Amino acid sequence: MSILVIAEHDNATLKGATLNVLAAAAEIGGDVDVLVAGSGCQTVVDAAAAVAGVAKVLVADNAVYEHQLGEVMGDLVANIGTGYSHILAPATTTGKDLLPRAAALLGVNMLSDVIEVVAADTFSRPVYAGNAVATYQSNDAIKVLTIRATGFDAVAATGGSATIEAVDFVSAYGKSVFLSEELAKSDRPELTAAKVVVAGGRGMQNGDNFAMLFDMADKMGAAVGASRAAVDAGFVPNDLQVGQTGKIVAPELYIAVGISGAIQHLAGMKDSKVIVAINKDEEAPIFQVADYGLVADLFDAVPELDKLV
Amino acid sequence: MKVLVAVKRVIDYNVKVRVKPDNTDVDLNNVKMAMNPFCEIAVEEAVRLKEKGIASEIVVVSIGPKVAQEQIRTSMALGADRGILIETEDKLESLTVARLLQAVVEKEEPQLILMGKQTIDSDNNQTGQMLGALTGMAQGTFASDVAIDGDKVKVTREVDGGLRIVTLELPAIVTTDLRLNEPRYATLPNIMKAKRKPLAIMTPADLGVTMESTQTLLKVVPPAERQAGIKVADVAELVEKLKNEAKVL
């Protein structure tokens, strides 16, 4: 078997999710190559070549791949993917955008958000907002999968010495053009990689009140997350949303503040190791998954907690 | 400009699905069904484009059993002009759905295709991108804003790091995210009017597509249950537990 893993990166750093995908690849077994497609992405290539267990790093370094648009990436992955038994990408917005396109170009189906490798052709994934876990056997010639990072422990970032090979293929696709980007800048840990997440919901009442959570998060080295209601209301930006249709997190500690615990929210955080819920409604469903529940007004409890952590 | 919207009949998002005791699938018997919420957002966006005078006709297509007509009628009550049901009882895999939609696109030649980014049953998030591959159209996935500008569409996409704006040549595919709009409710007069709007029914064979399946569902199990936790009396006890019992502080 030979596996192609699509690296997640921003032309400067190799993102951690790639290491979780490589762990899934190792469970499938076989030679593992990594594709780094970008522009001016040599540091990423070097980082990928150093990862334990990688045989070869394929490099498509060209201006057309600078923003890793789904259309050009789909073309590229379909072009080099034919020689592989498996093609894997992280279940990030980049992976979700490009991989189905590549799969359809290759004429195969795919499985999204895989959390378990049962066999080389059999995989499990959550469905129905995580209320069920389905196991599928794929009969496709090439198994195409996005991997949910929280399902696999990352492989070591060092200890490897892969060969590096340039890819000639340049997609000529021109109907999609990158215009601009507004990326959240923050010194806090990345939401999906943080050991501690402090999340706020509609109970926070407004964006200003989120400052309480950001302050506490900074003290704890934590990331801040939010429910859909808090994002919809404009308290915080969309990249903070945790849930079925937002980010999936599984930190050591998740503190849910003023969040009711709708199934769509639970889908994104119920694999956290320890869950704390602070809610003034003792009937709130979040208490059914919380290891430690505190029935209290968050405007009393959070300042007090902030002093003690 | 003609807009094509794809909608799917799925379990209502308020219903907590249960796994069948024999672990063959989830139990959808006597469960409330509805239009996939992301598809509702797609219909709403099409209707708004029509209200702005940008869209001239909204065609809504669904693939599924006969009862999926309900979701097409709902779309028409919200403002779609006509409907197409591709009737099949078969299990639907994304690539087949994309092939069926491709056949509809070739017939209807829409300038814009709106669809949900994912359905809340399979949670796949694949079909729009696959349709993009099959038709060669550009794809604006996870959209929170859509602005038509001549023969192009500017799409603001919700990505992990924040927002990204792309310009796509029309015809193009846009998949909707939650914050694109807030769908309206259908009014009674519009529900009545929708009953008289045209709804064509066809089969996959009519479109020259064979229903293929490449994935075998082996089993479905409930997710791991969390141990029931405890309630703490106050913040001091919470911090004590987190330090000494859970050891996460």
Ligand SMILES: Cc1cc2nc3c(=O)[nH]c(=O)nc-3n(C[C@H](O)[C@H](O)[C@H](O)COP(=O)(O)OP(=O)(O)OC[C@H]3O[C@@H](n4cnc5c(N)ncnc54)[C@H](O)[C@@H]3O)c2cc1C
């Ligand atoms: C298709 C679809 C996808 C969705 N995807 C997601 C998703 O990815 N992520 C997500 O989070 N949601 C998602 N949702 C929305 C979800 O169904 C809920 O509406 C949402 O999670 C509710 O957010 P909330 O808990 O902040 O708000 P609410 O449900 O309104 O809860 C607010 C809570 O705050 C408590 N509270 C209020 N004031 C105080 C106070 N002073 N002190 C203490 N507690 C207080 C209340 O008791 C209440 O429990 C989705 C919905 C749909 C239909």
